[in-house]
Amino acid sequence: MITNPAKAVYMKFDLAAQLMARSMSSDTKEDKVSGGLLKRMNISKPKEGKEKEAEPLDIAMRYFMEIRKQRNALKNKQDK
Amino acid sequence: MYENRTEPTFDAPIPGMSMTHEVGARPWQQPAQYSTIDEVAQFYIGQMQNDSFVEQTANLLETKMPVTMIANTMQTSNIMNGIHNIDVGILALPIIMEMIMYIGDSAGVDYVVGIERNIEEEVKDSAMALAVSRIEDAKISDEVVVEEEKMEEPMQEMQEEVPTGLMSRRS
Numbered sequence: 001m002i003t004n005p006a007k008a009v010y011m012k013f014d015l016a017a018q019l020m021a022r023s024m025s026s027d028t029k030e031d032k033v034s035g036g037l038l039k040r041m042n043i044s045k046p047k048e049g050k051e052k053e054a055e056p057l058d059i060a061m062r063y064f065m066e067i068r069k070q071r072n073a074l075k076n077k078q079d080k
Numbered sequence: 081m082y083e084n085r086t087e088p089t090f091d092a093p094i095p096g097m098s099m100t101h102e103v104g105a106r107p108w109q110q111p112a113q114y115s116t117i118d119e120v121a122q123f124y125i126g127q128m129q130n131d132s133f134v135e136q137t138a139n140l141l142e143t144k145m146p147v148t149m150i151a152n153t154m155q156t157s158n159i160m161n162g163i164h165n166i167d168v169g170i171l172a173l174p175i176i177m178e179m180i181m182y183i184g185d186s187a188g189v190d191y192v193v194g195i196e197r198n199i200e201e202e203v204k205d206s207a208m209a210l211a212v213s214r215i216e217d218a219k220i221s222d223e224v225v226v227e228e229e230k231m232e233e234p235m236q237e238m239q240e241e242v243p244t245g246l247m248s249r250r251s
Contacts, residue, residue: 006148013174
């Protein structure tokens, strides 16, 4: 039985966000090393109907990541 | 929270309490006001940017109330008021928590998240489980020894018995 849903869900989102941040950083490194024209064109091509296909979990994740980014920016500002 | 309760509680709903009103008379029995996570997230973010909310939340965080507890309470009360359903509420929980932490960070409050692991408690629990399993093992082995002893005794008696009847085989 889940006694604290906020804790259970937050831990999963936190882990997913960390993994996504890691994979995104590794993707950008790879792009810098082997960034061909075709690859760049594919990346810049707008994906039609992406909003319609987005799952609720993905939307929630997007909001979560965005707020976390703002939080990290605030923390960095406070540290300086 | 509930599993460590030693005394019975009397403020829980009694069986059949939900049937004391007509179906649909309660807000949570109506279709939710917001049905998508997009709408619900925007509702919470908009609500949390209110100055009075920010101040109240900062005060609560200062009292060391865990972020998880505040988020759970907000989410549950909005389900009760028919703002959104449970599924969307669960999805919105991390967004609410992150927003609360953002408020805490911007107010410079040293807050408690509520997801911290209590290692001492976990070690205590595991030590307790180990002790219980050892006691059970010891009990089982003692029982086996006692049973073996019991089994051995009649065997000896059987060996000592000498057939004495008329039809008995002569040794």
